[in-house]
Amino acid sequence: MDLIAHPFTGLVAVVTGGGSGIGAAVTALLRAQGARVGVLDLNPGEPASSLLPVVADVGDRASLESAMAAVAAEFGGIDILVNNAGISAVGGIDTNDDSEWHRVLDINVVGIARATAAALPYLRRSRAAAIVNLSSIAANAGLVQRALYSASKGAVHALTLSTAADLVGLGIRVNCVAPGTVDTPWVARLLARTDDPAGERARLEARQPTGRLVTADEVAGAIAYLASPASGATTGMSLAVDGGMAGLRLPARG
Template identity: 60%
Template structure:
């Protein structure tokens, strides 16, 4: 069990990609702390900590709770995030500030609170520990009606690389995953709100060379790879889990 004896924290870990990641880390042997605004009803094996990534006091309290319970932190998964639709004309400044506060500053806020514990763990263990940020293909590919969301995820990609440069000398590796369109509750809500949900799902599926949406479990597996001690030489990397959406240009026709 590659995560035996290790402690992992996952923000936004109560649903979607975060929950799939928390489950997979636990399955591989980690003690998993789920940080989310609501953690009621978590399944056995996952420890819940109420945490709002836009609130510094809430974040610090959650990290202190992890330290008091476990005395260490080997993996931080910065997964909490929100979506946004529209062009640059469609969201006002308040919405821009709200999305960036969660998607970008939230990562910085949680990482800053967790870094002292991550550093101490790395020093005591004599090996690197890991931060993995959930980014998006929207950081590297221009998508229609996603101006605000894409800008926030572009910032996450740049932040990941800067953090990797800053903290590798301290024994902290920093990477991110870039999912394509993932079949999560958020995407489900977007589909439900569409005029023709079936047609909208078909369009999203057709946009990915695999012809289907990415699963949360596939993203979780990639996060676990980047978080694993086995990936000790991997840092400053963006791992695409997008069904080929970023790099492949397939000819139309039967697969």
């Protein structure tokens, strides 16, 4: 087996929210590169070769513990955890009520803590243990009408660093990926609810220096890079996949 083309041969990955969008792209790439993958999702899809779908809710600790146990029993352990599951929120600081703040933070932040805690007993036994969390450009850039979402992703970034510090002595690497706006069905649904979907999409594309949205496959590639044993010296890092939005300052167009 070519370990360059198949760096995940012999490894088992769990992808939360792996049933669609970025999670589905991650699942497909990891499987293509040799991993066996457990997909944890409310709608995880159908089983296939090297793929175990498990119905699980990141808002329910018992659900996650049961799902991780099922993946480990099927494949013999867990080496990689991709904390991809999350939800969106739109609005300024005074838009969302307390219940919505609690709901989004519970899924986007506490959900990562729950999934990581549930996977940790298995990751401790792995010689190539890695965790990759999904953060966002919103963790580091002030975006309009994204107060709650930005707060949740800023917390994911901080949680990644703290967890990396806690687990580095155990040989468990923890990193995060910070995408810009990604062209997924989720974003398409958000655009469809605006007064001018085409105009809003054009504005999102123009916001990124490359002039286009990020693809789910591009985010999946970054996640696979961080999860790979070839990145064994990388931990406590955030990798931007945002078309240059975080770092570039270009002259105004026109």
